[in-house]
Amino acid sequence: AQRVTQPEKLLSVFKGAPVELKCNYSYSGSPELFWYVQYSRQRLQLLLRHISRESIKGFTADLNKGETSFHLKKPFAQEEDSAMYYCALSHGSSNTGKLIFGQGTTLQVKP
């Protein structure tokens, strides 16, 4: 079954501390992996995607096919990073606009 799992409901860190939001997936084939973020009172928006291998707002994520993981990392958390983060999976080559989301992790960065 295709599934995305985010094991932590809440991750609370202090400003300046490293952050790692975990994401594991189950998918037979070549998926596309994404991280979406929802800041307070804002709509859900794309943070980054694995195919572009970019760093956005200091966040990076590496696709590890052996461990079927796509963890989101940032070396030094900022208060403005506080938000809900969703890991999501798209059917790689057969893009139909469908995403499978994980349960979401709330990141709380304390001053």
Place this chain on the structure above:
Amino acid sequence: NAGVTQTPKFQVLKTGQSMTLQCAQDMNHEYMSWYRQDPGMGLRLIHYSVGAGITDQGEVPNGYNVSRSTTEDFPLRLLSAAPSQTSVYFCASSSAGTSGYEQYFGPGTRLTVT
């Protein structure tokens, strides 16, 4: 561009009532989807469409209908509202082009069924 718009922002229904959640996009995107967001469950796909006149079921389609008569609009109909449909509903659109699979989300509709 307004992007993806949804109306209403909030709605309270009684059990058994019907209503339509509106969604429109002005980006000429081929793909549109409806998700519901529930605490601890993330976003789950209700229905989706790959173009005008073409719709298909997602993970949780029961109790909902959709149609796509134009590229721009993708309304979601609740046929007979139930308390289990209390949720936040998000509409999203994306392009079928090579620019990737980024989905653009609307602001959401918060629905309460009593």
